[in-house]
Amino acid sequence: MSSTEEAVEARLGPVDRIPLGEGRAFLVGDEPVAVFRPRSGGLHALRAICPHRGGPLADGLVGRDTADGEVVMCPLHNHQFSLVDGSCATGADDVAAYTATEEDGELVVRLG
Amino acid sequence: MTQTAERPETEQESSSKSRLVVVGNGMSGARALEEILARGGADTFAIEVFGDEPYGNYNRILLSEVLANAAGRAVDDEDADGEDELYLNPLDWYDENGITLHAGVRIVRIDRHAKVVYGDDGSVTPYDTLVLATGSRSFFPPMEGMWATKTELTPGVFGFRSLDDATSMLAHIREHRTAVVIGGGLLGLEAAAGLQAHGVAVHVVHPTEVLMNQQLEAEASKVLRSKLEDMGMHLHLGVKTNEILTEDGRVSGVRFTDGSDLACDMVVVTAGIRPNIGLAMVSGLETQRAIVVDDKLRSVDDDSIFVVGECAQHRGEVYGVVGPLWEQAAVLADVVTGANPDAEYHGSRLATKLKVAGVDVAQMGVKVPERSSDEFVQFSETGRGVYQTVVIRDGTLIGATLVGDVSKVAALTQAFDSRSALPEERIKLLFDLGSAGDAASAADLPADTQICHCNGVSKGDLVACVHDGAESVSACMAATRAGKGCGSCKGLVKEVVEAALGGAGVEDPADSYYVPGIPLDKPTLMAEIRSRGLKSVSSVFAELAPDGKDHVGSKMGLTALLRMMWPDDHVDERDGRFINDRVHANIQRDGTFSVVPRMSGGVTSPDQLRRIADVADKHEIPMVKLTGGQRIDLLGVPKEKLQEVWADLDMPSGWAYGKSFRTVKTCVGTDFCRFGLGDSTRLGIDLEERYKGVEGPAKMKLAVSGCPRNCAESMVKDVGLVAIEGDRWQIYVGGAAGATIRKGDILATVDSHDEALRITGRFLQYYRENANWLERTYDFVPRMGLDHLIGVVVDDVEGIADELDARMQETVDRYADPWATDQTDATPGQFHDALPLVPLPQVPIRTSSSRDGVSS
Ligand SMILES: Cc1cc2nc3c(=O)[nH]c(=O)nc-3n(C[C@H](O)[C@H](O)[C@H](O)COP(=O)(O)OP(=O)(O)OC[C@H]3O[C@@H](n4cnc5c(N)ncnc54)[C@H](O)[C@@H]3O)c2cc1C
Numbered sequence A: 001m002s003s004t005e006e007a008v009e010a011r012l013g014p015v016d017r018i019p020l021g022e023g024r025a026f027l028v029g030d031e032p033v034a035v036f037r038p039r040s041g042g043l044h045a046l047r048a049i050c051p052h053r054g055g056p057l058a059d060g061l062v063g064r065d066t067a068d069g070e071v072v073m074c075p076l077h078n079h080q081f082s083l084v085d086g087s088c089a090t091g092a093d094d095v096a097a098y099t100a101t102e103e104d105g106e107l108v109v110r111l112g
Numbered sequence B: 001m002t003q004t005a006e007r008p009e010t011e012q013e014s015s016s017k018s019r020l021v022v023v024g025n026g027m028s029g030a031r032a033l034e035e036i037l038a039r040g041g042a043d044t045f046a047i048e049v050f051g052d053e054p055y056g057n058y059n060r061i062l063l064s065e066v067l068a069n070a071a072g073r074a075v076d077d078e079d080a081d082g083e084d085e086l087y088l089n090p091l092d093w094y095d096e097n098g099i100t101l102h103a104g105v106r107i108v109r110i111d112r113h114a115k116v117v118y119g120d121d122g123s124v125t126p127y128d129t130l131v132l133a134t135g136s137r138s139f140f141p142p143m144e145g146m147w148a149t150k151t152e153l154t155p156g157v158f159g160f161r162s163l164d165d166a167t168s169m170l171a172h173i174r175e176h177r178t179a180v181v182i183g184g185g186l187l188g189l190e191a192a193a194g195l196q197a198h199g200v201a202v203h204v205v206h207p208t209e210v211l212m213n214q215q216l217e218a219e220a221s222k223v224l225r226s227k228l229e230d231m232g233m234h235l236h237l238g239v240k241t242n243e244i245l246t247e248d249g250r251v252s253g254v255r256f257t258d259g260s261d262l263a264c265d266m267v268v269v270t271a272g273i274r275p276n277i278g279l280a281m282v283s284g285l286e287t288q289r290a291i292v293v294d295d296k297l298r299s300v301d302d303d304s305i306f307v308v309g310e311c312a313q314h315r316g317e318v319y320g321v322v323g324p325l326w327e328q329a330a331v332l333a334d335v336v337t338g339a340n341p342d343a344e345y346h347g348s349r350l351a352t353k354l355k356v357a358g359v360d361v362a363q364m365g366v367k368v369p370e371r372s373s374d375e376f377v378q379f380s381e382t383g384r385g386v387y388q389t390v391v392i393r394d395g396t397l398i399g400a401t402l403v404g405d406v407s408k409v410a411a412l413t414q415a416f417d418s419r420s421a422l423p424e425e426r427i428k429l430l431f432d433l434g435s436a437g438d439a440a441s442a443a444d445l446p447a448d449t450q451i452c453h454c455n456g457v458s459k460g461d462l463v464a465c466v467h468d469g470a471e472s473v474s475a476c477m478a479a480t481r482a483g484k485g486c487g488s489c490k491g492l493v494k495e496v497v498e499a500a501l502g503g504a505g506v507e508d509p510a511d512s513y514y515v516p517g518i519p520l521d522k523p524t525l526m527a528e529i530r531s532r533g534l535k536s537v538s539s540v541f542a543e544l545a546p547d548g549k550d551h552v553g554s555k556m557g558l559t560a561l562l563r564m565m566w567p568d569d570h571v572d573e574r575d576g577r578f579i580n581d582r583v584h585a586n587i588q589r590d591g592t593f594s595v596v597p598r599m600s601g602g603v604t605s606p607d608q609l610r611r612i613a614d615v616a617d618k619h620e621i622p623m624v625k626l627t628g629g630q631r632i633d634l635l636g637v638p639k640e641k642l643q644e645v646w647a648d649l650d651m652p653s654g655w656a657y658g659k660s661f662r663t664v665k666t667c668v669g670t671d672f673c674r675f676g677l678g679d680s681t682r683l684g685i686d687l688e689e690r691y692k693g694v695e696g697p698a699k700m701k702l703a704v705s706g707c708p709r710n711c712a713e714s715m716v717k718d719v720g721l722v723a724i725e726g727d728r729w730q731i732y733v734g735g736a737a738g739a740t741i742r743k744g745d746i747l748a749t750v751d752s753h754d755e756a757l758r759i760t761g762r763f764l765q766y767y768r769e770n771a772n773w774l775e776r777t778y779d780f781v782p783r784m785g786l787d788h789l790i791g792v793v794v795d796d797v798e799g800i801a802d803e804l805d806a807r808m809q810e811t812v813d814r815y816a817d818p819w820a821t822d823q824t825d826a827t828p829g830q831f832h833d834a835l836p837l838v839p840l841p842q843v844p845i846r847t848s849s850s851r852d853g854v855s856s
């Protein structure tokens, strides 16, 4: 793990640590981060803790909401959060969104 | 006063907008804002709102539900969907509409000359137009022991008005068991029912013999009374409370005027409400019972001050339900925005439809005949707890009271509102009207008939919504908020919208979809899946969903369907499963899981108990609890320990987490019980061994009782069996005793143990194949109709019994214990903790001796 002035970055091993369509939680610096790998492709990272009542977002179902946005649905009370920017359209607060990319088959997450 | 110096330069002031300030962020204040915005008010006004309560605007009506439900909200309970509707306008809403909300700030004075309001945080805010919507507060009759200090109630005494009231009561009852409710009106009975739902012993004290005397006359009240007593509520009628007794500064009892005492550790005061008019009084506005307004809802003293809601007194009337407030808010908005400067409010006719402590009550107009020429039609069926009256004057309906059965309320409300002609035979008002098909009558209702009394939505509003392109009942409900208050009008909303969508009888297709993301009903969906050979959730989405979109809320339902349809060869995509089904345990509020091993029929052994005890010790299980289904629950197990716990238990999964066959609860039956007529324990064990883990559209809970004393509560189970004289078993289906209570219907009476097993399995298979996702049997059975089910499942009129049995057998044959199969990870990181940093468990740990902390 390396850190720079503003951005904390972590290399988290092979992308297939995350099964297709699911999410897994990691620590990046001090931050718990949930990384998702939707079936439609790409990687997304959100703060791992649901802003509603602290639910584990990495355990949520991933898919489209009614407006076609890619979302994760918290397993506790079904609030939905956009994988792209963490926004919540179901009435809870938004959750912080981070950057997740694949570099040489490896999963890289950046905060900030 | 140097007025200009006192007026701080605000952002708004620099713009050219006029300043609108609203004091009170309750139901009517926020509703007035919505009406103002709907009339383009955001362009004319810079809006600031002050609310004493530190929240957005919530639905006060639902506080009764909040109080009653908080205990029943198991996280895995699909019925628990009320909370999301509590907030009408969450904090975001204010942001999105450019409204500045000062939540938690109380306005203490209005300077009407300077046109500023003073907040208790020291703020000074100028206005051009001021709206007062300060509502009411609980009234606490003067009584010894009520107050600890001038401003603080004695610990253990509560009002019932705000979210904080409800949550502090919920906190209090974790450690207190007996409550006295002072005042048997609507609020008091709601509070009583709510507390009783938590197992608190409740005494209601009411000064007259007539409960809810505001709404009901004596006879109607009696019916309600016996229903409440049946529920186990203690009623003390015609009695007054004199004093609240305290011990060490906390409530210890109450003393009545006759000198007798009643011990309790909690008192809820629901002796009426008083409008919040102090602010208006100190600011020099005319107040009587409330703030006096004219027909434009303006204070009679000040043209720039408007008043709405329970704090307004209009033509001598002060209203205490939301219907009139909505009408006021609309008029206010018309006048304030200039959308219709001539709009006037002329008062409201009150028609109330409520559920009081689970009993349906509807009341409109007068309660009893007032003149000798008034006609009075009365119907009472005490056995069923039904009481209905109508009062007719000069051929028009001027009042109606319905208790216990309110099925005719739509037709009566229509007759009451429109003063339309009544049938010659008056009794038809209670029996025939509307029964010719409510759809027809919904289509016939005049456009201005109010359908949703909570949110003031008329039939015309709903029809307009359909004309504007809404295609489903839920779309109309979302757009108009009809049905989103107390929810009692949902049926009528559905009828009206369906009538508008396509005439009587046309179904709203979206409502029949098996899952929302795929526009097909269940039979069509299954036929498509079968003909195309779709065996994975992703392939179903790809072929059948619009644009192939994988709708998140549909994944679980499809996973369950495919697992049922292809017991041997569905493609197991783990991301289509809910977390519970990925790790075979039930997720808890802190992200840990509960582990329930199978104990068929609720029968265990010393050896099992010893092993469970060892596991609990070894893994420091925070709580070991007996469940309602006669199992042992190990709560608070972190995900990464699940496999180890299973291995150490060396017992099979009890399936306490799935939309699946859960448990068979049994009584001891012939083995030991001196009343036993059938071997209920044996049948329960055999049922569970056979159908364990069978997945379906929702959970299936069963019970077997050895005689009609019914100790295993068979009548309120998805399938419940009862042994009767002559070696026979009655099979009840569609019962429930959770968020919904329903007594099961008798599907069949069978002669043998084997037949009981077979019919149960066939019913379950038919349910699996035909019920919608998350449709419990208590909805499924009435939807299909008992006669139809008996025809198919028992009499085999469709000739499919053998196929049903064969498909169930196939499912039974391929059963594999998930705890054994997933001892090695099925996916990478399957059992990795999902909240790495948070110390587990977050829920305070409760040992058997201390009870602090854990909610529900
Ligand atoms: C438990 C319960 C169940 C109910 N059930 C029903 C029902 O089934 N059907 C029905 O029609 N009605 C029902 N009601 C009544 C209904 O909730 C009220 O009629 C409605 O809320 C009144 O709205 P309001 O805006 O006038 O007052 P409120 O909703 O009370 O709002 C007033 C707000 O103003 C705030 N406020 C007061 N003074 C100040 C100040 N000086 N500065 C800043 N803020 C201030 C208060 O804190 C409050 O938030 C129920 C009420 C309760 C408590």
Ligand code: HEM
Binding pocket: A053, A076, A077, A078, A079, A091, A092, B070, B073, B074, B075, B080, B081, B082, B083, B084, B085, B087, B090, B167, B170, B589, B855, B856
């Ligand atoms: C989909 C929407 C929602 C669902 C299904 C839901 C469900 C639940 C459930 C099951 C609980 C009890 C769980 C527990 O004890 O931890 C709960 C508690 C709570 N929820 Fe929600 N909720 C929803 C939305 C909201 C919203 C939008 C808010 C507030 C903005 C909210 C505020 C609360 C509060 C304050 C509690 C704690 C109550 C208490 O026990 O003291 N909920 N919710």
Ligand code: SF4
Binding pocket: B071, B072, B073, B074, B856
């Ligand atoms: S588990 Fe028990 S306490 Fe918890 S919600 Fe269910 S019934 Fe209530």
Ligand code: FES
Binding pocket: A050, A051, A052, A053, A054, A055, A074, A075, A076, A077, A078, A079, A092
């Ligand atoms: S904790 Fe995530 S929705 Fe409630």
